[in-house]
Amino acid sequence: xxxxxxxxxxxxxxxxxxxxxxxxxxxxxxxxxxxxxxxxxxxxxxxxxxxxxxxxxxxxxxxxxxxxxxxxxxxxxxxxxxxxxxxxxxxxxxxxxxxxxxxxxxxxxxxxxxxxxxxxxxxxxxxxxxxxxxxxxxxxxxxxxxxxxxxxxxxxxxxxxxxxxxxxxxxxxxxxxxxxxxxxxxxxxxxxxxxxxxxxxxxxxxxxxxxxxxxxxxxxxxxxxxxxxxxxxxxxxxxxxxxxxxxxxxxxxxxxxxxxxxxxxxxxxxxxxxxxxxxxxxxxxxxxxxxxxxxxxxxxxxxxxxxxxxxxxxxxxxxxxxxxxxxxxxxxxxxxxxxxxxxxxxxxxxxxxxxxxxxxxxxxxxxxxxxxxxxxxx
Amino acid sequence: xxxxxxxxxxxxxxxxxxxxxxxxxxxxxxxxxxxxxxxxxxxxxxxxxxxxxxxxxxxxxxxxxxxxxxxxxxxxxxxxxxxxxxxxxxxxxxxxxxxxxxxxxxxxxxxxxxxxxxxxxxxxxxxxxxxxxxxxxxxxxxxxxxxxxxxxxxxxxxxxxxxxxxxxxxxxxxxxxxxxxxxxxxxxxxxxxxxxxxxxxxxxxxxxxxxxxxxxxxxxxxxx
Numbered sequence: 001x002x003x004x005x006x007x008x009x010x011x012x013x014x015x016x017x018x019x020x021x022x023x024x025x026x027x028x029x030x031x032x033x034x035x036x037x038x039x040x041x042x043x044x045x046x047x048x049x050x051x052x053x054x055x056x057x058x059x060x061x062x063x064x065x066x067x068x069x070x071x072x073x074x075x076x077x078x079x080x081x082x083x084x085x086x087x088x089x090x091x092x093x094x095x096x097x098x099x100x101x102x103x104x105x106x107x108x109x110x111x112x113x114x115x116x117x118x119x120x121x122x123x124x125x126x127x128x129x130x131x132x133x134x135x136x137x138x139x140x141x142x143x144x145x146x147x148x149x150x151x152x153x154x155x156x157x158x159x160x161x162x163x164x165x166x167x168x169x170x171x172x173x174x175x176x177x178x179x180x181x182x183x184x185x186x187x188x189x190x191x192x193x194x195x196x197x198x199x200x201x202x203x204x205x206x207x208x209x210x211x212x213x214x215x216x217x218x219x220x221x222x223x224x225x226x227x228x229x230x231x232x233x234x235x236x237x238x239x240x241x242x243x244x245x246x247x248x249x250x251x252x253x254x255x256x257x258x259x260x261x262x263x264x265x266x267x268x269x270x271x272x273x274x275x276x277x278x279x280x281x282x283x284x285x286x287x288x289x290x291x292x293x294x295x296x297x298x299x300x301x302x303x304x305x306x307x308x309x310x311x312x313x314x315x316x317x318x319x320x321x322x323x324x325x326x327x328x329x330x331x332x333x334x335x336x337x338x339x340x341x342x343x344x345x346x347x348x349x350x351x352x353x354x355x356x357x358x359x360x361x362x363x364x365x366x367x368x369x370x371x372x373x374x375x376x377x378x
Numbered sequence: 379x380x381x382x383x384x385x386x387x388x389x390x391x392x393x394x395x396x397x398x399x400x401x402x403x404x405x406x407x408x409x410x411x412x413x414x415x416x417x418x419x420x421x422x423x424x425x426x427x428x429x430x431x432x433x434x435x436x437x438x439x440x441x442x443x444x445x446x447x448x449x450x451x452x453x454x455x456x457x458x459x460x461x462x463x464x465x466x467x468x469x470x471x472x473x474x475x476x477x478x479x480x481x482x483x484x485x486x487x488x489x490x491x492x493x494x495x496x497x498x499x500x501x502x503x504x505x506x507x508x509x510x511x512x513x514x515x516x517x518x519x520x521x522x523x524x525x526x527x528x529x530x531x532x533x534x535x536x537x538x539x540x541x542x543x544x545x546x547x548x549x550x551x552x553x554x555x556x557x558x559x560x561x562x563x564x565x566x567x568x569x570x571x572x573x574x575x576x577x578x579x580x581x582x583x584x585x586x587x588x589x590x591x592x593x594x595x596x597x598x599x600x601x602x
Contacts, residue, residue, distance in 0.1 A: 004492045005492070007492040007493070007494065007495070008489070008490060008491075008492035010495075011489035011490075011492065012489065015482075015486075015489060018477075018478060018482065022476075022477035022478070271473075272475055275473045275475060276486070277458075278434060278467055278469070278473070279462075279467060279486055279487040279534065280458065280461055280462025280487045280490065280538065281458075281462075281487075281489070281490050282454075282455060282458045282490065283454065284455075285489075285490045372434065372435050373434045373435075373461075374426075374429035374434035374435040
């Protein structure tokens with residue numbers, strides 16, 4: 001019984017394939033348009049998902065809480081004695097002050113993010129830079145980079161190292177220097193930090209610690225890692241949304257195209273359905289045959305489109321959508337995303353591309369296939 | 379298998395201003411293993427009658443009996459089942475599917491039955507051999523001449539080994555030589571035990587010695 005069923009389906013698929021080959025131009029045109037739609041949608045979803053994942057992984061190593069001092073609603077330098085005022089909060093395993101800021105380099109019209117290399121007393125004239133800066137300025141290890149300080153003096157730094165390429169998503173525009181050099185460059189007095197970071201081992205205690213901090217230091221705001229993650233998430237979702245809106249037009253055009261193709265069955269196709277019914281095919285056989293046609297076209301388009309999108313995103317750095325999805329920056333990170341495919345995302349894309357096509361094509365066929373087979377005799 | 383028609387009526391566009399009674403109370407019997415010909419001018423109702431006998435459509439009223447079984451009231455699914463197992467059709471314009479090969483066209487009616495592929499191909503090739511078409515098996519049907527297309531249509535009608543063959547104006551697109559040859563093939567099929575129903579207004583057919591019985595129709599009624 002099972003074999004009989006499978007053999008019937010095999011015959012129907014054989015016939016469907018030969019029908020598609022008989023209408024090569026039409027079939028290939030449809031397949032190309034369909035594949036392009038899947039490619040674009042899959043590229044956007046794969047890319048934003050992988051970016052989000054990447055950002056999440058990067059941020060996992062960041063501290064749970066950042067404490068910023070606010071003055072007149074703006075971020076201000078925080079005195080070092082706030083570390084003592086925080087004292088021993090239950091759950092906080094580590095606390096330290098950070099120095100960081102931005103430096104605008106008019107030579108390449110780009111902003112660098114400058115951070116200090118921990119508390120280690122790094123030599124005053126040495127820096128480590130991200131590969132984005134190195135590319136923009138054409139620098140290699142051993143070269144010198146001159147930065148102009150707050151009071152107009154120029155300081156030259158020797159580049160001792162380039163940052164690991166694996167972290168380029170966040171480190172492309174990063175420049176690391178010693179705390180002393182940082183203070184000198186930006187004229188920040190001893191005893192002040194840009195912000196403080198606290199490590200909390202138990203994630204469930206983070207909110208409680210943040211609450212205590214707002215009571216203890218009323219002029220500060222605690223920023224939680226989960227909030228940063230959420231912000232990243234919404235930034236990427238927003239960009240994904242922009243692209244989806246742009247793509248809506250093409251998706252609509254495709255739906256109209258598919259509907260038109262299916263409902264406007266040519267006289268030749270109608271005649272064929274009539275012949276099939278007259279020689280002994282049931283309405284259900286015709287429907288099954290057309291169902292397989294829809295499946296073959298849509299699944300092929302889906303597979304080709306998805307694989308092309310995968311290659312585009314993970315091997316060609318999503319070059320088509322890069323400017324929109326990565327953001328507007330001068331120092332674009334060059335990196336390869338870790339290939340990541342989410343099952344739910346794949347199923348959603350499959351649902352929104354394959355199902356509408358099958359539904360759009362099967363209804364008009366059903367209308368044709370229920371006509372009396374004796375029409376072929378007339 | 380005896381075919382019995384009892385007071386068959388068929389109306390098109392019933393209840394509308396263009397209502398048309400194509401068949402107006404026909405009662406007939408077709409004996410098995412005979413060649414019967416429905417003769418009449420265009421619009422006489424012979425094709426309509428044949429399509430009802432062949433389960434392609436249902437009568438508005440009356441009864442069609444195939445052997446012991448009443449088929450006129452069967453739902454579409456069962457009607458299709460009877461059609462594919464009992465009847466083979468040869469259409470006026472052959473109705474072959476262009477783009478497909480001769481072999482594929484012949485096997486088409488058997489696809490929904492799910493027969494083993496090798497067996498199906500063997501049957502089709504055997505038929506092609508019988509009708510002297512073996513060399514054309516892989517050719518697309520649009521390469522065939524009128525006579526060859528006709529023979530392919532006969533092979534397709536025979537692929538499911540039906541007991542009854544229905545041919546609607548089979549010689550309308552053939553010259554008199556090919557029509558004569560066609561009647562020769564019909565004779566062979568009768569000798570192999572098939573029942574054959576033909577509609578035609580071609581004297582080459584209804585005057586042929588092969589035809590056992592001629593039923594003349596006019597305006598939806600049987601004259602003789």
